[in-house]
Amino acid sequence: MTLPERVEIDAAGDVALTAEQAAALLGVALPDFLADLRAGHVYSVVERGEGADAGRLRLTLHRRATQRRLLVEAGTGRVLGPG
Template structure:
């Protein structure tokens, strides 16, 4: 099941350097937590993210892992456009 919230665009921002950015509302919704709680945990250092760049047949894709406490979400993203291909 794809947990991407229906009310959010299936898009993340990718800057010229290839770095990925989620907005705080996107990240909070993906993790299923209120924005205020997410921001408090972010300030306290309880939110982590990792971006992995695909190689070989996965070239051109990114995997973004977002963690908050015991909850984790992964996004498969098209590197050229920032379009979210899958979420788990």
């Protein structure tokens, strides 16, 4: 599993990974990731931290039976580590 250094966070606070980042995070080849994405086998969940975790996001990326999590600094998109 390869962790990206940063992820994009848009003006609404939504997290976006490139297809290349997502495929690397899941440990699959890009064409396989894209095929599964088109087939609806890939989805993500973003949780916003509260209390002691305020200012952090946890991104969970699912592909078939595999899931990977990232802990992200909400303001900068800097990846803090696996979540």
